[in-house]
Amino acid sequence: MEALFAVTLGILTASGVYLLLRARTFPVVMGLTLISYAVNLFLFAMGRLQTGAASVIGRSDVYGDPLPQALVLTAIVIGFAMTAFLVVLALRSVGETQTDHVDGRESA
Amino acid sequence: MNHALILPILLPMFVGSLLLCGAHLRLKFKRLLSLASAGLLVPLSLWLLLQADQGLLQSYALGNWQAPFGIVLLLDRLSALMLVVTAVLGFFALAYAVRGDDERGHNFHALFQFQLMGINGAFLTGDLFNLFVFFEILLIASYSLLVHGGGAQRVRAGLHYVVLNLVGSAFFLIAVGVLYGITGTLNMADMAQRVAAADADQAPLLGAAGLLLLVVFGLKAAVLPLYFWLPRAYAASTAPVAALFAIMTKVGLYSIIRVYTLIFGDEAGSLANMVQDWLWPLALLTLGLGVIGALAAVTLQGLVAYLMVVSVGTLLAGVAIGTPQALSAALFYLVHSTWVAGGLFLLADLISRQRGEKHGDLVQGPALQNPHVLGALFFLGAIAVAGLPPLSGFIGKLLLLRALEPCVQALFLWPVVLVGGLGMLIALSRAGSTLFWRVGRDQLDSAELDRGRLLACLGLLLLSPLLVVFAAPIIEFVDAAALQVHDLAQYRQTLNGGAQ
Numbered sequence: 001m002e003a004l005f006a007v008t009l010g011i012l013t014a015s016g017v018y019l020l021l022r023a024r025t026f027p028v029v030m031g032l033t034l035i036s037y038a039v040n041l042f043l044f045a046m047g048r049l050q051t052g053a054a055s056v057i058g059r060s061d062v063y064g065d066p067l068p069q070a071l072v073l074t075a076i077v078i079g080f081a082m083t084a085f086l087v088v089l090a091l092r093s094v095g096e097t098q099t100d101h102v103d104g105r106e107s108a
Numbered sequence: 109m110n111h112a113l114i115l116p117i118l119l120p121m122f123v124g125s126l127l128l129c130g131a132h133l134r135l136k137f138k139r140l141l142s143l144a145s146a147g148l149l150v151p152l153s154l155w156l157l158l159q160a161d162q163g164l165l166q167s168y169a170l171g172n173w174q175a176p177f178g179i180v181l182l183l184d185r186l187s188a189l190m191l192v193v194t195a196v197l198g199f200f201a202l203a204y205a206v207r208g209d210d211e212r213g214h215n216f217h218a219l220f221q222f223q224l225m226g227i228n229g230a231f232l233t234g235d236l237f238n239l240f241v242f243f244e245i246l247l248i249a250s251y252s253l254l255v256h257g258g259g260a261q262r263v264r265a266g267l268h269y270v271v272l273n274l275v276g277s278a279f280f281l282i283a284v285g286v287l288y289g290i291t292g293t294l295n296m297a298d299m300a301q302r303v304a305a306a307d308a309d310q311a312p313l314l315g316a317a318g319l320l321l322l323v324v325f326g327l328k329a330a331v332l333p334l335y336f337w338l339p340r341a342y343a344a345s346t347a348p349v350a351a352l353f354a355i356m357t358k359v360g361l362y363s364i365i366r367v368y369t370l371i372f373g374d375e376a377g378s379l380a381n382m383v384q385d386w387l388w389p390l391a392l393l394t395l396g397l398g399v400i401g402a403l404a405a406v407t408l409q410g411l412v413a414y415l416m417v418v419s420v421g422t423l424l425a426g427v428a429i430g431t432p433q434a435l436s437a438a439l440f441y442l443v444h445s446t447w448v449a450g451g452l453f454l455l456a457d458l459i460s461r462q463r464g465e466k467h468g469d470l471v472q473g474p475a476l477q478n479p480h481v482l483g484a485l486f487f488l489g490a491i492a493v494a495g496l497p498p499l500s501g502f503i504g505k506l507l508l509l510r511a512l513e514p515c516v517q518a519l520f521l522w523p524v525v526l527v528g529g530l531g532m533l534i535a536l537s538r539a540g541s542t543l544f545w546r547v548g549r550d551q552l553d554s555a556e557l558d559r560g561r562l563l564a565c566l567g568l569l570l571l572s573p574l575l576v577v578f579a580a581p582i583i584e585f586v587d588a589a590a591l592q593v594h595d596l597a598q599y600r601q602t603l604n605g606g607a608q
Contacts, residue, residue, distance in 0.1 A: 020275070025267070032274050039281045046289035068288070071237055075281055078244045082274055085251060093267050096260040102271070104264035 001049055005041070012038035023107070025090040025100045032086065036079040044072045110159070113168040113181050115152055116191055116228040119145055124221030131215060139206040142217035146199045149224065153191035160188035161585060163592070167234065167602040175234070175603050176298035182234035182602065185589035186439070190231040190362055193443055194355050196571070197450045198224050204454050204564035205348035212257040212346065219256070223249035223352065230359050234602070236287065237294045239363065240280050243328070247273050250356065253349045254341060265337075265344040272337050276327045283320035290314055297599040300371045303379060311378050318372050322364070322383050329360025331424060332394040335417050339401060342416065343409035343468075347457030350409070351450035351568070357420050358446055365427055365435070369593050387428035388517070392524050395421025399531035408456040408468040411539055412449065415493055418528060419445035425521055426508050434511035436590035440583060441504030444575055448492045448501065451568030455485050458565055459543060464552045470539055475547040478557045483544045485569060490536040492572040495529050500575035505529070507583070 012034050019031030047065030055066035090100070097104040123145035127138055159166065160183050168181040202220060210216040226246025233239050251273075255266040288294055290310050291302035303314055323334070330338040338357070342350050368383050376382075398417030405411035423445070426438025456468055459482055466473035476482055488499075495501035505525060512518040575582060592598065 020271075028271060032271065032278075035275070035278050039278045039285075043281055043285040046285040048289075067294075068285075071284075071288075074237075074241065078241070078277075081248065082244075082270075082277070085248065086270055086274065089251070089255070089263065089267055089270060092255075093263045096258075096263045102267060104260060104267070 001051075005045060005049060009038050009041055009045075012041070023101055023103075025093060025102055028102060029083065029086055029090060033083055036075075036083070040072050040075050040079070043075060044068055109168055109172075110166055110183075111168070112152075112156060112159070113166060113183050113232065114170075116149060116156070116195075117181075117225055117232065119148060119152070120221040120225040120228065124218045124225060127218035127221060128215065131218070135211065138217050139210065142220060143199075143202055143206060145221060146195070146202045146224065149195040149228075150192075150199055153188070153195040156183060157185075157188040157192050159183070160185045161588070163588070165592070165598045165602060176293050176295035179238050180234045180295065180602065181232045182599075183232065184598075185585065185592050186362070186365065187231045189439065189443070189586070189589055190358070191228060193358070193446050194224065194227050194231070197355055197446060197568070198352060200564045200568045201348040201351040201450060201454075203567075204351065204561050205346075207558050207560040207564075209257075209346050209348050213255075216253075216256055219249050219252050220352070222246075223253060227355060227359060231362060234296050235294050236284055236296055236299065236367075240277070240284060243280065243359075244277060246356070246359065247277075250353065253352070254345050256349055257346045262344045265341045269337050269341045272327065276324050279320050280324045283317045283324065286313060286317035286320075290317075295603070296366070296370050297602055300373070300376070300596065301600060301603075303371055304375050304377050306377065308378065315379055315382055318367075318379065318382060319386075321367055322386065325360045325363045325367070326390070327360070328357065329364065329424070330357050330394075330417055330420050331360075331390050332397060332421075335394060335398075335420070338417060339405075339410055339413040342413040342453070343407060347454050350413075350453040354416065354446050354450040354453065357416065358423075358442055361420065361423055361427065361442065364424075365593065368427075370596065370599060373596060374594065375596055381430060384428055384430050387424055391421050391424035391428050392520055393421075394418075394424060395524055395528050399528045399535075402535040403531055405535065405539075406470055408459060408470060408539060408543070409453070410468075411470070411535060412452045412456055415452070415532060416445075416449050418532060419449065419493075422505070422508065422525065422528075425525070426511070429511060429517065429521075431511060432587075432590040432594050434508065435593065436583070436586040437504065437507035437511045439586040439589055440507055440575075441501075443582070443586075444492070444500040444504050444572060447568050447571045447575075448489060451565055451571075452489045452493060454561070454565035454568065455482070455489055458482060458557065458561060459486070462552065462557070463543075470542050472542070472546045472548060475549065475551045476544065477551055479544055479547075481557065481562070483540075485565065486540055486544070488572070489569050490533075490540060492569065494532040494536055496533070498573075498576060500572045500579075503576060503579055 016031045016034035019027045047068035053062045053064040054060050055064040094100050166183040170179045226242050229242035251270050255262045291299050293299050327334040401414035423438045426434045460468040462476045463473045492499040492501050495505040
């Protein structure tokens with residue numbers, strides 16, 4: 001499971017970085033979203049990957065770490081808000097500069 | 109438990125929420141409410157400063173969940189000092205904004221309060237993930253404040269700023285994740301103990317996480333090679349916003365001081381003081397490139413923004429030396445540079461308003477309406493920021509240079525700081541002579557000098573002579589603050605419910 005998890009994270013991050021380096025705002029937003037997914041999964045894995053381990057004491061012999069789950073929840077909420085803001089800002093940028101280039105003007 | 113510790117976070121939060129709910133209220137009322145909150149923060153943080161000066165570290169367990177399991181707020185001399193710097197700067201920036209700049213967009217006052225809340229929270233928290241949360245609060249408020257007033261240039265600078273900081277947040281989360289995965293704690297004092305006791309085979313991972321954090325804080329603090337966003341963003345934003353942003357780079361610097369003295373400090377075993385070697389060249393290069401940027405600046409706002417990069421480099425050099433003495437010099441310089449940079453941003457706006465279409469461009473323009481007042485203020489600000497006697501910049505630099513005995517490090521620091529000072533002086537005199545002497549005959553009578561704006565700007569700049577007059581007690585305080593930061597035993601005590 002660890003290997004699959006690691007490969008998934010790697011692919012997500014690599015695609016995210018690739019998209020982030022594009023010149024148009026839409027791929028950049030997509031790239032940031034992919035990176036934030038990867039980061040959230042990574043945070044989640046920091047409580048160690050286990051199956052069948054409830055995070056409530058007394059329900060099972062082994063129990064999962066609840067704290068990373070709380071952290072991920074916080075990170076998801078913040079990431080969601082940031083993405084929403086970025087989309088609005090990108091739209092505003094298109095309106096103001098008449099181009100969706102990240103520098104606000106077409107490169108020569 | 110001292111409940112006053114959480115007030116600098118709660119007060120702007122409640123006032124900000126109130127302003128958000130009452131967005132339709134009369135502007136006059138919103139201004140009063142906002143000013144009252146920002147004004148109250150000044151005596152409040154001064155009171156906390158006096159409490160912190162008694163020497164005992166205070167901690168506040170949120171929801172009474174004891175450390176290291178719950179989130180704690182920590183008040184030491186350093187964080188109290190940062191609170192005071194923020195409160196004073198915030199008040200004057202807001203006093204400037206209420207003279208008209210707050211009408212240029214929606215919800216200015218609510219955002220301003222949330223920004224203050226985020227900054228105060230970042231200075232107070234003793235928990236690494238909580239630091240991330242407060243970073244995000246101050247960032248999302250700053251994103252909106254940056255584009256306050258609209259216009260293509262602001263949106264363009266804003267887009268870069270937002271994307272860069274989102275990448276920074278991703279790095280922050282990865283670093284926090286790794287640190288939590290290895291140490292199993294998020295409380296900074298507890299983490300320091302676990303890092304000190306970590307196995308040798310965990311050291312590389314911990315070191316990697318620590319350096320990732322340096323990237324994040326370096327981005328916030330605008331350290332080379334991550335400062336390129338700053339000049340454009342600061343030069344594009346509205347004057348009171350730019351003035352408030354003068355504290356934002358210091359949030360990054362504060363985090364560097366906090367994390368690399370506490371978690372990766374003197375007692376961190378093989379990782380002790382691991383970033384010092386990185387910080388030293390970066391600091392000097394940032395300083396040098398900031399000066400070159402200032403010399404090449406084409407607008408007054410851009411010039412002030414690059415002066416800010418210079419101050420970041422100078423401060424970082426003080427941190428990189430690593431002795432309490434150098435840190436105390438850096439803290440004195442931090443107070444000075446934040447207030448003076450804020451004042452200069454306001455002054456740049458006052459001057460630009462009288463130049464019509466030329467705005468802040470450093471080219472020949474129309475004659476100013478009030479050349480004497482503005483010229484005197486510019487002279488005052490320039491002397492302070494370039495570090496000439498008799499103002500506070502001189503004392504700050506002198507302390508920093510004296511913190512080094514003649515040695516190899518001094519061989520690098522002294523010429524860079526002194527030649528850098530000369531460069532700043534040249535850039536400022538060139539700007540000053542263009543703005544005040546190389547002017548056309550005709551005046552624009554469109555822009556009267558606003559008394560309220562002038563007073564806010566004057567207030568910030570006059571803090572520099574005040575820092576000189578009260579230099580002795582302030583230096584005594586920053587000395588004690590620097591020593592306290594290096595006294596790690598105090599921070600460990602907060603874990604056992606010790607220092608309340």
